[in-house]
Amino acid sequence: MEIAIRTPLIHSLPLSQLSGSNVWLKMESAQPTGSFKLRSAGHICQHYAAQGAKAFVSSSGGNAGIAVAHSGRRLGLPVTVVVPETTSARARQLIEQEGARLIVHGNVWSEANAYALSLASHEHIYIHPFDNPLLWDGISTLIDEVISEGLRPDAIILSVGGGSLLSGIVQGLKRHQLSHIPIYAVETEGTASLNAALEAGERVTLDRVSGIATTLAASQVCENAFNVARRADVRGKVVSDDEAVNACRRFLDDHRVLTEPACGVSLSMLYDGKIGFKPDDNVLVIVCGGASVTLASLQG
Numbered sequence: 001m002e003i004a005i006r007t008p009l010i011h012s013l014p015l016s017q018l019s020g021s022n023v024w025l026k027m028e029s030a031q032p033t034g035s036f037k038l039r040s041a042g043h044i045c046q047h048y049a050a051q052g053a054k055a056f057v058s059s060s061g062g063n064a065g066i067a068v069a070h071s072g073r074r075l076g077l078p079v080t081v082v083v084p085e086t087t088s089a090r091a092r093q094l095i096e097q098e099g100a101r102l103i104v105h106g107n108v109w110s111e112a113n114a115y116a117l118s119l120a121s122h123e124h125i126y127i128h129p130f131d132n133p134l135l136w137d138g139i140s141t142l143i144d145e146v147i148s149e150g151l152r153p154d155a156i157i158l159s160v161g162g163g164s165l166l167s168g169i170v171q172g173l174k175r176h177q178l179s180h181i182p183i184y185a186v187e188t189e190g191t192a193s194l195n196a197a198l199e200a201g202e203r204v205t206l207d208r209v210s211g212i213a214t215t216l217a218a219s220q221v222c223e224n225a226f227n228v229a230r231r232a233d234v235r236g237k238v239v240s241d242d243e244a245v246n247a248c249r250r251f252l253d254d255h256r257v258l259t260e261p262a263c264g265v266s267l268s269m270l271y272d273g274k275i276g277f278k279p280d281d282n283v284l285v286i287v288c289g290g291a292s293v294t295l296a297s298l299q300g
């Protein structure tokens, strides 16, 4: 059984014309739960189900929690998602829609996470939102799909929160001898934990995270993401919240797909001309998606 689906790879005429290169979109927004997180959650849940897991526990009120809820439903195993009070009504609704048990606990994520961990056991498996090699394995299949369609990218643009997407993409590129290609790793100003770490030369923890891109709001990237970012040609980029939201708006008009600001940061690289490419370059943008966004929330 496949939980995550093979997503479309689309040549974007508007973004190609705008950037003066060939822009390709990997449409992770088309996953059943609206983001690439279904690749990681689906893979890890399937792995543990095969080993006899009886239930799953998550503490993510975002796309990771929704993806675990979906994966559990598909595997016929119960899922509990513990979220803090700050989690939006929309996100709660999406988790419950997948049939998961929703527990609201604590004022901040660390309190919800501690409670989720206390529920975990040998058979009740805790699923981390971004820091586990099994998550990255699941994400790496995205690159297999791109290569199987005959595209060998010259550059990749992706968003960074805790760093599972970056980790998985680097892993997929390595499998296809593409470790040398530049990866533009994009964050918002208020969530720039990877950029801060690259500048400092060591993993740092941000005192506070802020802004609209809550999906990117990990105060520290996972160790693997930092290590691969130093070894590979990873170029950190930072955009403002306004730039991220405007990119979502323009993308909605150009490609008729609604994405979270967490995805808009990557699109902003092209809409706001932040990177120069050559006419022959094939630029792959990971349209990471996002489930909790609504037209009203983007306008607000």
Ligand SMILES: *Cc1c(COP(=O)(O)O)cnc(C)c1O
Pocket (backbone or CB within 6 Å): 035, 036, 037, 063, 064, 130, 159, 160, 161, 162, 163, 164, 165, 166, 215, 216, 218, 260, 262, 263, 288, 289, 290, 291
């Ligand atoms: C999780 C997520 C990110 C960030 O991914 P990390 O693996 O945490 O770096 C970006 N965009 C969307 C839509 C996500 O769901």
